[in-house]
Amino acid sequence: MADLDRSAAAVEAAATLRIREGQGASPAQSTAGAGGQPDQGGAERRTHSPAHSARRPRGPLYAALDLGTNNCRLLIARPHEDSFRVLDGFTRIVRLGEGLSTTGRLSDAAMERTMEALRLCRNKLREHEPARVRLIATEACRSAANGLEFIARVERELGLRLEIVDRQTEASLAVTGCADLIEEDSAGALMFDIGGGSSELAWLDFRGGRPRRQGRMSSSIRSWQSLPVGVVSIAEKFGGMHVTNDTFEDMVQFVSGHLRQFRGREKLRQMIAEHPVHLIGTSGTVTTLAGLHLGLERYERQKVDGLWMSRADVDATMKALLGMTFDRRVAHPCIGRDRADLVLPGCAIFEAIRREWPTERVRVADRGLREGILISLIDADRTTRTNPRRSR
Numbered sequence: 001m002a003d004l005d006r007s008a009a010a011v012e013a014a015a016t017l018r019i020r021e022g023q024g025a026s027p028a029q030s031t032a033g034a035g036g037q038p039d040q041g042g043a044e045r046r047t048h049s050p051a052h053s054a055r056r057p058r059g060p061l062y063a064a065l066d067l068g069t070n071n072c073r074l075l076i077a078r079p080h081e082d083s084f085r086v087l088d089g090f091t092r093i094v095r096l097g098e099g100l101s102t103t104g105r106l107s108d109a110a111m112e113r114t115m116e117a118l119r120l121c122r123n124k125l126r127e128h129e130p131a132r133v134r135l136i137a138t139e140a141c142r143s144a145a146n147g148l149e150f151i152a153r154v155e156r157e158l159g160l161r162l163e164i165v166d167r168q169t170e171a172s173l174a175v176t177g178c179a180d181l182i183e184e185d186s187a188g189a190l191m192f193d194i195g196g197g198s199s200e201l202a203w204l205d206f207r208g209g210r211p212r213r214q215g216r217m218s219s220s221i222r223s224w225q226s227l228p229v230g231v232v233s234i235a236e237k238f239g240g241m242h243v244t245n246d247t248f249e250d251m252v253q254f255v256s257g258h259l260r261q262f263r264g265r266e267k268l269r270q271m272i273a274e275h276p277v278h279l280i281g282t283s284g285t286v287t288t289l290a291g292l293h294l295g296l297e298r299y300e301r302q303k304v305d306g307l308w309m310s311r312a313d314v315d316a317t318m319k320a321l322l323g324m325t326f327d328r329r330v331a332h333p334c335i336g337r338d339r340a341d342l343v344l345p346g347c348a349i350f351e352a353i354r355r356e357w358p359t360e361r362v363r364v365a366d367r368g369l370r371e372g373i374l375i376s377l378i379d380a381d382r383t384t385r386t387n388p389r390r391s392r
Contacts, residue, residue, distance in 0.1 A: 060131035064373035065121055067162060069097030069140040069196025069232050072117040075370040076128050079378050088124055092117045093338045097140035097197045101233040106144045122158045134373045137162045138170055139197035139230065167226030170369065171200040172218035177372030178282050178365040179217035181306055187275035190357055193368060194283035194349050196232040201225045203268050215379025223264040229255055229349060231285065231342040240341035241326045248322060251348030259356045272359055279362040284339060285346025290364040291334030293317045298333045305366035314362060318347050
């Protein structure tokens with residue numbers, strides 16, 4: 001489904017992300033996250049009475065922006081009990097990293113598309129005036145020769161100070177954003193985030209104990225890896241429009257070569273064989289597969305986020321997707337023109353991960369870095385309020 005601006009009514013349907021240990025998020029708890037489905041909109045959903053509102057002062061606002069190789073995403077939220085409530089959001093496909101794998105630079109056209117999206121984000125930030133903000137940029141700005149120049153231009157023209165985060169920080173934030181979807185009784189999980197220019201993997205091991213707070217979940221990361229491959233770079237290397245079975249296999253083997261460098265690769269495989277471990281995927285690739293598996297006539301986040309897919313479910317859905325022509329992918333409401341050339345490269349990355357560490361199930365997460373940023377900011381402030389001496 002193409003990433004278009006969404007109406008205020010759609011965001012009004014968004015609810016709350018849980019950040020308390022043991023309280024899993026229901027599928028309709030926030031606006032679009034990792035899956036990159038549309039989520040621009042307005043009004044906060046109110047779930048308490050006016051009298052109750054009067055007794056409880058409204059808390060400060062928090063904002064998180066994630067500028068990736070493919071998407072520009074913003075969330076603005078307010079803490080609510082042990083959770084946060086989304087007030088506004090924005091997602092747009094900007095393809096900032098288009099051509100980067102061949103030229104090593106951000107193109108003028110890509111930067112202009114991104115500046116326009118960031119201008120809209122700037123306007124939303126001005127409207128809501130959040131107390132705490134974290135604006136991050138990832139692989140495209142990390143690796144481009146003119147990435148720092150673009151960051152400086154954004155600050156100069158829009159007043160937005162973007163922070164280029166390293167790959168380990170990116171992986172940790174993704175873990176934090178998705179942590180409450182990890183099964184309660186699992187001994188661990190392998191989380192993967194398939195991006196436009198890179199893909200992050202994080203092996204979580206709970207055999208020594210599970211963190212009590214979602215904001216501390218990244219402390220359970222035993223090993224992580226950032227693959228220098230994403231949907232855009234794979235599509236530019238192998239082509240994404242007309243993908244044969246042989247081309248798909250070439251993509252998978254290319255990614256598999258990078259996975260062999262994962263520290264603890266064999267130990268993770270052994271853990272999967274001996275303990276309950278599952279995959280958790282946060283990306284447009286995985287949410288698209290989930291939408292296809294469910295046979296949705298249009299993408300519905302509340303049905304996708306938190307969905308479990310078995311190994312057989314993924315096999316069958318990937319096979320069906322490989323059988324689609326490019327035009328059929330364009331016409332499919334869960335894919336659309338903006339993703340039609342990227343979804344199979346993403347599936348190849350997913351398939352390489354599945355072959356390397358085969359598990360019986362994968363959990364689909366339509367959430368990611370933005371949610372991780374918000375949870376981290378809120379958790380840090382709560383720690384400061386409850387234990388100011390420790391924070392110092």
